Amino acid sequence: MANASPTSEAILHSARALIIAGGYNGFSYADISKVVGIRNASIHHYFPSKSDLVRTLVAQYRNEVEAGIASLERNIPDPAEQLRAYIGYWDRCISDASAPICVCALLASQIPVLPDDVAAEVRAHFRTLSAWLTSILDRGASLGKFRLTGTPKAEAELIMAGVHGAMLSARAYGDPVIFRTITTPILERLISRP
Numbered sequence: 001m002a003n004a005s006p007t008s009e010a011i012l013h014s015a016r017a018l019i020i021a022g023g024y025n026g027f028s029y030a031d032i033s034k035v036v037g038i039r040n041a042s043i044h045h046y047f048p049s050k051s052d053l054v055r056t057l058v059a060q061y062r063n064e065v066e067a068g069i070a071s072l073e074r075n076i077p078d079p080a081e082q083l084r085a086y087i088g089y090w091d092r093c094i095s096d097a098s099a100p101i102c103v104c105a106l107l108a109s110q111i112p113v114l115p116d117d118v119a120a121e122v123r124a125h126f127r128t129l130s131a132w133l134t135s136i137l138d139r140g141a142s143l144g145k146f147r148l149t150g151t152p153k154a155e156a157e158l159i160m161a162g163v164h165g166a167m168l169s170a171r172a173y174g175d176p177v178i179f180r181t182i183t184t185p186i187l188e189r190l191i192s193r194p
Helices: 006-022 029-036 040-046 050-075 079-095 103-108 116-142 152-173 177-190
Strands: none
Touching: 006 029, 006 040, 006 050, 006 103, 029 040, 050 079, 050 103, 050 116, 079 116, 079 152, 079 177, 103 116, 103 152, 116 152, 152 177
């Protein structure tokens, strides 16, 4: 968010935590007001509606994800290691509860009740993630790093579903180890052994 103020950043941070805890309809401006220590009217100054707030939050989240992907592309040239790093990132976040679930995965489960502009941002996140995974699977397959049973696009969708499903299962069971239990075979199935 360009020219973000400390107050707007605090509002967004609070909204993210509240969404992760209870979803789109699980919080109100009154909840944010209590956490941030400002009046509801002040929140409306920065974000006139809840839709504006959550759309901005998802756009910010998408920028963070795109920066993370760019960092992986710069710092890890091997496609198989990029995939390991992506899944390893979520394994750490779920294990230490710093980000127990992807905000967009959680909101995707609520698409029918989301405002259209928020749903569009969530869908854009999925398209970006799918395109990146497709590209690393395509590169990795051409280098002999991956054994694909379908097209790179289909495999990318399977990975996204597996990773997001593993997040939900870890949350449902209250056991972060479940994430690794589900994602390890995904990696083992794809990554070719020398």
